[in-house]
Amino acid sequence: MDARIGIALDVALLVQHGNVVGWSLTDPGRYLTTAYAEPDPNPPSPSTRRLLTECLDLITTPGVDDVVDGDPAALARLQAADKALREQHQDRQRADALLDLISTYVQDYGNW
Incomplete structure (x- = not known):
């Protein structure tokens, strides 16, 4: 990268x-x-920052490929992120935004 403007x-x-x-x-x-x-x-909050990273990892390549392919570890990460976001009491507005971000993946692939 030559410059940031x-x-x-x-x-x-x-x-x-x-x-x-x-x-x-x-x-x-x-x-x-x-x-x-x-x-x-x-x-x-620090937990929101961590969960943002986790959610982005799950919905971008290569993580999303693992979710779509039904990889048990990826589905467990999806389930854990969904659970953590639902149980997060602080920073609720941002947690809800992240839930919206992963909700389709949870509905389509997270049948646990």
Whole structure:
């Protein structure tokens, strides 16, 4: 990467060899929300940050391939993430956003 060009608070364009090749968000957990709700102004809890990483690992390649293929370890991780999000009492708005993110996978592949 040749440069990061800040375009808004916490958002930057990534430039390589004179071309925009992507963008970055400094703290994605801070902006987790459902539908059109305003993000919680408080920082995300440590458990929310951990669960965001876990959920993204489960719904992107190669993790999602393991979920779709019915890999027992991946399905156990999906079940554990779903359970942890449902039981999380603090940072509820963000936990609900993550539940929305993985709900289709839980419904389609998480029949345990």
